Amino acid sequence: MTQEYGPGAPVDMPREMNGLAIGAFVLSIVGLCSPLGILALILGYVAKSQIKSRNNSGSGLATTAIILGWISILAVVAFIVALAVGGWDTWTDRMDEYKNDYNN
Incomplete structure:
Protein backbone atom coordinates (compact mmCIF):
# COMPACT_ATOMS: atom_id res chain seq x y z
CA MET A 1 0.00 0.00 0.00
CA THR A 2 1.49 3.32 -1.05
CA GLN A 3 0.51 6.66 0.25
CA GLU A 4 0.55 9.67 -2.00
CA TYR A 5 1.55 13.03 -0.61
CA GLY A 6 0.29 16.27 -2.03
CA PRO A 7 2.32 19.41 -2.59
CA GLY A 8 2.23 20.14 1.14
CA ALA A 9 3.12 23.33 2.90
CA PRO A 10 5.93 25.41 1.47
CA VAL A 11 9.18 25.06 3.35
CA ASP A 12 11.03 28.23 4.26
CA MET A 13 14.74 27.88 3.80
CA PRO A 14 16.89 29.31 6.58
CA ARG A 15 18.36 32.70 5.84
CA GLU A 16 22.04 32.88 5.03
CA MET A 17 24.29 34.22 7.79
CA ASN A 18 26.09 37.42 6.85
CA GLY A 19 29.84 36.86 6.87
CA LEU A 20 30.66 40.48 7.66
CA ALA A 21 28.50 40.28 10.78
CA ILE A 22 30.53 37.31 12.00
CA GLY A 23 33.81 39.06 11.15
CA ALA A 24 32.71 42.27 12.85
CA PHE A 25 31.69 40.38 15.97
CA VAL A 26 34.99 38.49 16.18
CA LEU A 27 36.97 41.69 15.61
CA ALA A 40 34.75 46.30 14.01
CA LEU A 41 32.48 49.34 14.16
CA ILE A 42 32.81 49.98 10.42
CA LEU A 43 32.26 46.32 9.54
CA GLY A 44 29.24 46.21 11.85
CA TYR A 45 27.55 49.12 10.08
CA VAL A 46 28.33 47.64 6.64
CA ALA A 47 26.97 44.26 7.78
CA LYS A 48 23.75 45.87 9.06
CA SER A 49 23.14 47.50 5.67
CA GLN A 50 23.89 44.23 3.83
CA ILE A 51 21.57 42.30 6.14
CA LYS A 52 18.76 44.72 5.44
CA SER A 53 19.24 44.70 1.65
CA ARG A 54 19.93 40.96 1.25
CA ASN A 55 17.56 39.66 3.96
CA ASN A 56 20.40 37.79 5.67
CA SER A 57 20.57 36.75 9.30
CA GLY A 58 23.18 37.99 11.76
CA SER A 59 21.62 41.28 12.78
CA GLY A 60 22.31 40.56 16.46
CA LEU A 61 25.99 39.90 15.80
CA ALA A 62 26.31 43.12 13.82
CA THR A 63 24.53 45.11 16.53
CA THR A 64 26.78 43.63 19.20
CA ALA A 65 29.84 44.46 17.12
CA ILE A 66 28.66 48.06 16.77
CA ILE A 67 28.08 48.41 20.52
CA LEU A 68 31.44 46.84 21.42
CA GLY A 69 33.13 48.96 18.75
CA TRP A 70 31.80 52.15 20.34
CA ILE A 71 32.85 50.93 23.80
CA SER A 72 36.31 50.20 22.44
CA ILE A 73 36.60 53.66 20.89
CA LEU A 74 35.47 55.30 24.12
CA ALA A 75 38.01 53.26 26.10
CA VAL A 76 40.86 54.23 23.76
CA VAL A 77 39.87 57.91 23.89
CA ALA A 78 39.61 57.78 27.71
CA PHE A 79 43.07 56.19 27.88
CA ILE A 80 44.55 58.88 25.63
CA VAL A 81 42.91 61.63 27.69
CA ALA A 82 44.17 60.03 30.91
CA LEU A 83 47.69 59.93 29.50
CA ALA A 84 47.46 63.56 28.43
CA VAL A 85 46.13 64.70 31.80
CA GLY A 86 48.38 62.49 33.90
CA GLY A 87 51.40 63.15 31.81
CA TRP A 88 53.48 60.84 29.72
CA ASP A 89 56.44 61.21 32.10
CA THR A 90 54.42 59.86 34.99
CA TRP A 91 53.38 56.90 32.88
CA THR A 92 56.94 56.06 31.89
CA ASP A 93 58.16 56.52 35.49
CA ARG A 94 55.55 54.06 36.71
CA MET A 95 56.48 51.56 34.01
CA ASP A 96 60.17 51.86 34.92
CA GLU A 97 59.34 51.29 38.60
CA TYR A 98 57.26 48.25 37.65
CA LYS A 99 60.08 46.79 35.55
CA ASN A 100 62.61 47.37 38.34
CA ASP A 101 60.36 45.85 41.00
CA TYR A 102 59.38 42.71 39.10
CA ASN A 103 62.47 41.96 37.01
CA ASN A 104 64.81 41.64 39.99
Missing part, protein backbone atom coordinates in the same frame (compact mmCIF):
# COMPACT_ATOMS: atom_id res chain seq x y z
CA SER A 28 34.98 43.51 18.29
CA ILE A 29 35.76 40.78 20.83
CA VAL A 30 39.44 40.55 19.89
CA GLY A 31 39.84 44.30 19.57
CA LEU A 32 37.98 45.25 22.74
CA CYS A 33 39.63 48.37 24.20
CA SER A 34 42.03 48.68 21.29
CA PRO A 35 42.04 50.56 17.99
CA LEU A 36 40.74 47.41 16.23
CA GLY A 37 37.34 48.41 17.59
CA ILE A 38 37.16 51.07 14.89
CA LEU A 39 37.37 48.40 12.20
Whole structure:
Protein backbone atom coordinates (compact mmCIF):
# COMPACT_ATOMS: atom_id res chain seq x y z
CA MET A 1 0.00 0.00 0.00
CA THR A 2 1.49 3.32 -1.05
CA GLN A 3 0.51 6.66 0.25
CA GLU A 4 0.55 9.67 -2.00
CA TYR A 5 1.55 13.03 -0.61
CA GLY A 6 0.29 16.27 -2.03
CA PRO A 7 2.32 19.41 -2.59
CA GLY A 8 2.23 20.14 1.14
CA ALA A 9 3.12 23.33 2.90
CA PRO A 10 5.93 25.41 1.47
CA VAL A 11 9.18 25.06 3.35
CA ASP A 12 11.03 28.23 4.26
CA MET A 13 14.74 27.88 3.80
CA PRO A 14 16.89 29.31 6.58
CA ARG A 15 18.36 32.70 5.84
CA GLU A 16 22.04 32.88 5.03
CA MET A 17 24.29 34.22 7.79
CA ASN A 18 26.09 37.42 6.85
CA GLY A 19 29.84 36.86 6.87
CA LEU A 20 30.66 40.48 7.66
CA ALA A 21 28.50 40.28 10.78
CA ILE A 22 30.53 37.31 12.00
CA GLY A 23 33.81 39.06 11.15
CA ALA A 24 32.71 42.27 12.85
CA PHE A 25 31.69 40.38 15.97
CA VAL A 26 34.99 38.49 16.18
CA LEU A 27 36.97 41.69 15.61
CA SER A 28 34.98 43.51 18.29
CA ILE A 29 35.76 40.78 20.83
CA VAL A 30 39.44 40.55 19.89
CA GLY A 31 39.84 44.30 19.57
CA LEU A 32 37.98 45.25 22.74
CA CYS A 33 39.63 48.37 24.20
CA SER A 34 42.03 48.68 21.29
CA PRO A 35 42.04 50.56 17.99
CA LEU A 36 40.74 47.41 16.23
CA GLY A 37 37.34 48.41 17.59
CA ILE A 38 37.16 51.07 14.89
CA LEU A 39 37.37 48.40 12.20
CA ALA A 40 34.75 46.30 14.01
CA LEU A 41 32.48 49.34 14.16
CA ILE A 42 32.81 49.98 10.42
CA LEU A 43 32.26 46.32 9.54
CA GLY A 44 29.24 46.21 11.85
CA TYR A 45 27.55 49.12 10.08
CA VAL A 46 28.33 47.64 6.64
CA ALA A 47 26.97 44.26 7.78
CA LYS A 48 23.75 45.87 9.06
CA SER A 49 23.14 47.50 5.67
CA GLN A 50 23.89 44.23 3.83
CA ILE A 51 21.57 42.30 6.14
CA LYS A 52 18.76 44.72 5.44
CA SER A 53 19.24 44.70 1.65
CA ARG A 54 19.93 40.96 1.25
CA ASN A 55 17.56 39.66 3.96
CA ASN A 56 20.40 37.79 5.67
CA SER A 57 20.57 36.75 9.30
CA GLY A 58 23.18 37.99 11.76
CA SER A 59 21.62 41.28 12.78
CA GLY A 60 22.31 40.56 16.46
CA LEU A 61 25.99 39.90 15.80
CA ALA A 62 26.31 43.12 13.82
CA THR A 63 24.53 45.11 16.53
CA THR A 64 26.78 43.63 19.20
CA ALA A 65 29.84 44.46 17.12
CA ILE A 66 28.66 48.06 16.77
CA ILE A 67 28.08 48.41 20.52
CA LEU A 68 31.44 46.84 21.42
CA GLY A 69 33.13 48.96 18.75
CA TRP A 70 31.80 52.15 20.34
CA ILE A 71 32.85 50.93 23.80
CA SER A 72 36.31 50.20 22.44
CA ILE A 73 36.60 53.66 20.89
CA LEU A 74 35.47 55.30 24.12
CA ALA A 75 38.01 53.26 26.10
CA VAL A 76 40.86 54.23 23.76
CA VAL A 77 39.87 57.91 23.89
CA ALA A 78 39.61 57.78 27.71
CA PHE A 79 43.07 56.19 27.88
CA ILE A 80 44.55 58.88 25.63
CA VAL A 81 42.91 61.63 27.69
CA ALA A 82 44.17 60.03 30.91
CA LEU A 83 47.69 59.93 29.50
CA ALA A 84 47.46 63.56 28.43
CA VAL A 85 46.13 64.70 31.80
CA GLY A 86 48.38 62.49 33.90
CA GLY A 87 51.40 63.15 31.81
CA TRP A 88 53.48 60.84 29.72
CA ASP A 89 56.44 61.21 32.10
CA THR A 90 54.42 59.86 34.99
CA TRP A 91 53.38 56.90 32.88
CA THR A 92 56.94 56.06 31.89
CA ASP A 93 58.16 56.52 35.49
CA ARG A 94 55.55 54.06 36.71
CA MET A 95 56.48 51.56 34.01
CA ASP A 96 60.17 51.86 34.92
CA GLU A 97 59.34 51.29 38.60
CA TYR A 98 57.26 48.25 37.65
CA LYS A 99 60.08 46.79 35.55
CA ASN A 100 62.61 47.37 38.34
CA ASP A 101 60.36 45.85 41.00
CA TYR A 102 59.38 42.71 39.10
CA ASN A 103 62.47 41.96 37.01
CA ASN A 104 64.81 41.64 39.99
